[in-house]
Amino acid sequence: MIKNKNKLLPIFFLFLIAGCNNGPKTIEPFSLAKMNKEHTTNEVNSDIHEVTVGEILPTSKYVYLNVKEGDKEFWIAAPKQEVKEGNVYLYNEALLKTQFESKEYQRVFDTVYLVTALIPKDHGVKTTFINKPKANSKKANTVKKSIASSQESKGQFVGSVKIAELINNPEKFGGKIVELTGKCVKINPNIMGKNWIHLKDGSQDNFDLVITSEEIVQKDSRITLRGEVILNKDFGSGYSFDLILENGILIN
Helix, strand or coil, rough: HHHHHHHHHHHHHHHHHHHHCCCCCCCCCCCCCHHHHHHHCCEEECEEEEEEEEEEECCCEEEEEEEECCCEECCEEECCECCCCCEEEEEEEEEEEEEEEEEECCCEEEEEHHHCCCCCCCCHHHHHHCCCCCCCHHHHHHHHHHHHHHCCCCCCCCECCCCCHHHHCCCHHHHCCEEEEEEEEEEEEEEEEEEEEEECCCCCCCEEEEECCCCCCCCEEEEEEEEEEEEEEEECEEEEEEEEEEEEEECC
């Protein structure tokens, strides 16, 4: 009888370990790349979301937020930052987790989205306002000239151009600062620390011109941006461009 009990012990421990692994997992939000590598079974959402913040539960490393998007209400977890109740924020990369345990608050969330970056909707609004000077506004003109001076220090400013001009003669503009006016047809915020603005001006709309910037602009808005023309740029991770504008500054 003793021998039979000894044989059953390993089986008992296997069931015990399996039972422990079935409980909720505690995972802190971190980079999406690391999440994808370690948690490939979870759903990754890359759409742009606009949410209004309700309840706020801060922790030492991140913050839980109960948010509303339209008629939907759900929880997200974002890197630690100052967030205000009632304010509107944007995010586009999120990893869905179910039965997510918070040890700090001793609760399990049925679902929570781990968000890589949360941006206030009004981010860049003040910059946009300042860069559009009112009549007799010396302060606004000074700011605008300061922006232009800062950019010219990185390369020669050659004035306003059309996208078709850049495409037809890229070597002429490589390394130089240009100004473009057109429609923002798409924006991908917070990818590799930058916002990726897709611009069309009607001159060659079959070309997807991308401008990296710290500015946030509204999709379908008509804008003027100033940036440096870079040729044959490879950011890695599949982001490779024959022609791209970097360090875009919103002029109008």
